[in-house]
Amino acid sequence: MEDISSESTLVQHNCRWLKGRCSFYKYQGFWSSKDLLEGAIVAQKSFKAQPNDVLYCRVAPKPAQRG
Numbered sequence: 001m002e003d004i005s006s007e008s009t010l011v012q013h014n015c016r017w018l019k020g021r022c023s024f025y026k027y028q029g030f031w032s033s034k035d036l037l038e039g040a041i042v043a044q045k046s047f048k049a050q051p052n053d054v055l056y057c058r059v060a061p062k063p064a065q066r067g
Helices: 034-046
Strands: 011-014 023-027 028-035
Touching: 023 034, 028 034
Parallel strands: none
Antiparallel strands: 011 023, 023 028
């Protein structure tokens, strides 16, 4: 996996309300967690689009709230 520490221009932010357990990094104008950011950097560096490619992204639905 790509190591984001090699990206010297990243701004890091530690969440106080999570007592420093969660860090976000600003990359290309967006804030992201380390795991998601590493995947995005790898995809940007290795993906070569072809005319018939389809890019499919999915966000997991929120769990139903009990009330």
